[in-house]
Amino acid sequence: MLRGSGVARLDAMIVSHQDSDHSGGTLSLLHTMPVMRFASSLPLEHAIVRARIESGETAERCIAGQRWQWDGVDFALLHPVEANYVNPKLKANDLSCVLRVSNPAGSALLTGDIEARTEADLIRRDAAALHANLLVVPHHGSRTSSTSAFIAAVAPDVAVFTPGYRNRFGHPRPEIVARYADAGIRTYRTDYEGALTFAFESGATLAARRERDVDPRYWHDTPRRGELRPLD
Ligand SMILES: [Zn+2]
Structure with a gap:
């Protein structure tokens, strides 16, 4: 690619x-x-x-506090902190590097597979730093993440779910998708819509370019929302 x-x-x-x-x-x-x-x-x-x-x-x-700027775009790592690396109880998911990318037109928060305890840590450390226009939903929409407090702190306009196509975990969980939708947040799913591209330009709305729309092939399966059910 x-x-x-x-x-x-x-x-x-x-x-x-x-x-x-x-x-x-x-x-x-x-x-x-x-x-x-x-x-x-x-x-x-x-x-x-x-x-x-x-x-x-x-x-x-990755260490929280690392920041750099390229071409007018700011990058800031928000997680993990040093102490997380020497905590034997912390699962690999909760060590995920959390990256916030922003420019004057908007911001995106990339969360890897963090779960509820890390969402709570992030809120405790600096809730204001979490706000982003676009959130890549933690852990593919698992029910172990996306606490209401975290969604409220990020307060995104758009939430992107990145589950594997027909994955065996049943990601994203319907109740988690509903939690975002009920908060008035626009949701996307890469398993239904293919690769998604968002442009952060002044005056632009955060409308996704959906690969399944712009580059369709007859051999692509193109499930529509609601057609797929988790396999479990
Ligand atoms: Zn994952």
Whole structure:
């Protein structure tokens, strides 16, 4: 996909955490094109981190408070904090790097697979920093995430669910989709709509470009909302 888009190198790559639905393609990608900067919450002994180090490149840890700016776009990491890395009780999901991306036209919050306890931590640390126009819904719409307090703190206009097509976990949970819809938040699902692209430009509404609409193929399954049921 990156090659097809004309991308020959990456300025940075962030792998939220070690679960394979988030880290699975990383080694292939690192072998395919130069990646200038790499950050993750992966354990230091993880094969991906070792591959980076062995090839003489850097592998950073996501730490809340890291910020940078490129081309007028601000990037801020909000999670994890240092103490999270030495907490043996914390699951990999709750180590997910949480990234807020913003420019004068809007903001997006990328949450990986954080669950309720991390949502609560984020609110406690700085609730105001969470506000974003677009939220990539935590943990694919699992019922272990998207607490009402978190949705209220982020207060997004748009919520994007990223479940695997016909995934065995039943993500997103209908009650979680309803929680966003009931709050007046527009929802999208990548399993129904394909890749989604949002433009953050002044004066633009956050309307998605849906890959299934703009590049349909007769061999694509195109389920409509409500047609699919979880397999369980
Ligand atoms: Zn996941």
